[in-house]
Amino acid sequence: MSKKLKIERSAGALDITYSWGNPSRWFLAFFSLFWNAFVLFFLAVGAGWFIVFHLIAGAFIGWYTLTLFLNKSVIKASSQELTITHGPIPWFSKDRQIPARAVKQLYVEIGPVKQNNQSTYQLMAQLDTDARVKLIGAEMDKERLLEVEATVERYLGIADDPSMNLSGKSMNGLNLDEVRANLERLQKIKKWLPASMAQKMEEAEHKIAAEAARRSSDDGIFVPGEDWAASSSSGFLKPRILPAPEHDLTFPFYLSGTGDDILLEGAPATVGRTAQLDWDNDDGSISRQLEVVSPGDGGKRHFYATRERGRWTYYEERRLDDNEVAKLGFSEDHHPLRFENGRERYYPRDEKTGRRFVLGQGHPVRQFVYFTSSSTAQFRALKSGNQPWEVYIEEPIDGASFEAKE
Structure with missing residues (x-):
């Protein structure tokens, strides 16, 4: 050095x-x-x-x-x-x-x-x-x-x-x-x-x-998407294998499964429902939805972990109700090209398509992430088949907020 x-x-x-x-x-x-x-x-x-x-x-x-x-x-x-x-x-x-x-x-x-x-x-x-x-x-x-x-x-x-x-x-x-x-x-x-x-x-x-x-060099970097051929072939659908953490500086919360005990911001908590999203894009990115339950009052917090270009980013999110979704301009298969939230104007990134796996079963989904240059908050809009739009408002959260419970 x-x-x-x-x-x-x-x-x-x-x-x-x-x-x-x-x-x-x-x-x-x-x-x-x-x-x-x-x-x-x-x-x-x-x-x-x-x-x-x-x-x-x-x-x-x-x-x-x-x-x-x-x-x-x-x-x-x-x-x-x-x-x-x-x-x-x-x-x-x-x-x-x-x-x-x-x-x-x-x-x-x-x-x-x-x-x-x-x-x-x-x-x-x-x-x-x-x-x-x-x-x-x-x-x-x-x-x-x-x-x-x-x-x-x-x-x-x-x-x-x-x-x-x-x-x-x-x-x-x-x-x-x-x-x-x-x-x-x-x-x-x-x-x-x-x-x-x-x-x-x-x-x-x-x-x-x-x-x-x-x-x-031969540093064993994970190659995104190397197992995609198996999970996308006809008649053989399974979630991608989650990559091992590349360092031990932060707790790999993205690997957590239902029933795992963790520390969230220093307080004991248990992982509830989880889902995995495998995207079709060339870099083979992966995302996960994780519910965390407080053992004291049973309160639930929801997080979105996404792996893009080889690294994990975490967001805490809240799902909008039907009225809030309609006010933003979502209806059936239609998604807005832009919308306003307060003084900020949000625009969608490129559409993602893939599968969401819940309890081992995969279903086709499409997703848009809406962003603005004036705020760290973003909106995630997901459509699964004929189901209504799921729209979440997200704020980034530091990966250090999650710790292993000894």
């Missing part, structure tokens, strides 16, 4: 802290002191307005130097969101807050800024909308960003795609030894090549290294 990184894991979150410091800060500190002393001297002897520009430049250099000595970036990952904050000194780096379920992939690419004629790197996030968001920019230590990427992806359960790093496409089928040999032959003339071409060579070298690491 990089000495500049501080990684702390808990049941509910992953915290990664690293300082902005780099070797150039000592030179900048000396230069800033010299420059500002020079400007203050001329101010003291009554220099004219021309010195104002030097004063502004000195203040900017001094401010930037302070950020290198004092500032840290904190990346906090939980089952609900991914946040990045910078401080304590304000700078141009933006704080980010992204729903964890929206993060499809993290990757490192070469940035547009150079420092001391050397490339800098930036950590990017690809979202489920295919939008790309810069999380950290202008970092000279590529290995540090790669370590941050790997740590966050492992915690959130995102299957790494090394070919994404440094903005690459898939390199399957390439003869890496041949490509590496060609790049080595070009090293002799690299210094005479245009800067843009030399940068492309650097990108290719990094991508080759990442692809070689991917091909040599």
Whole structure:
């Protein structure tokens, strides 16, 4: 682990802290002191307005130097969101807050800024909308960003795609030894090549290294949908096998069955009815509905666990009554293209189709999840055969809320 990184894991979150410091800060500190002393001297002897520009430049250099000595970036990952904050000194780096379920992939690419004629790197996030968001920019230590990427992806359960790093496409089928040999032959003339071409060579070298690491690794990542052929074949319907947890940082509530005793937010509870939904999409995603009963007053709470892109996200949900469903615009086979709930306007994601298994019997279902950009709440609308629409309002809940009862 990089000495500049501080990684702390808990049941509910992953915290990664690293300082902005780099070797150039000592030179900048000396230069800033010299420059500002020079400007203050001329101010003291009554220099004219021309010195104002030097004063502004000195203040900017001094401010930037302070950020290198004092500032840290904190990346906090939980089952609900991914946040990045910078401080304590304000700078141009933006704080980010992204729903964890929206993060499809993290990757490192070469940035547009150079420092001391050397490339800098930036950590990017690809979202489920295919939008790309810069999380950290202008970092000279590529290995540090790669370590941050790997740590966050492992915690959130995102299957790494090394070919994404440094903005690459898939390199399957390439003869890496041949490509590496060609790049080595070009090293002799690299210094005479245009800067843009030399940068492309650097990108290719990094991508080759990442692809070689991917091909040599065998980490046993679960392949979504690998058992789908059996469960979808004619006359042989059964729920998919739930994957084993990839780490022990949080309790795998999604594996719970009827009658299991658990702790919910520290209080004893028992799992009641359960159902499993196996979706037909290419990544073989799985969802579960779980009822949790309090042994004291018999109160029931309902949860929706969904596995998408290799990780589990939890929601607490409440089913709407028939009047509430009708007000949102649902009727028979019709689902609204949008609806309003208070001041928020909700839109559906792509339709999902699959089967819901209850007590071992599977029934075809279709489902829409309605979302809004201004709230974490969402609506889940499910249609099973000729049955009325089941519409639930959901709020994300931290996976650390569920614990094993000893």
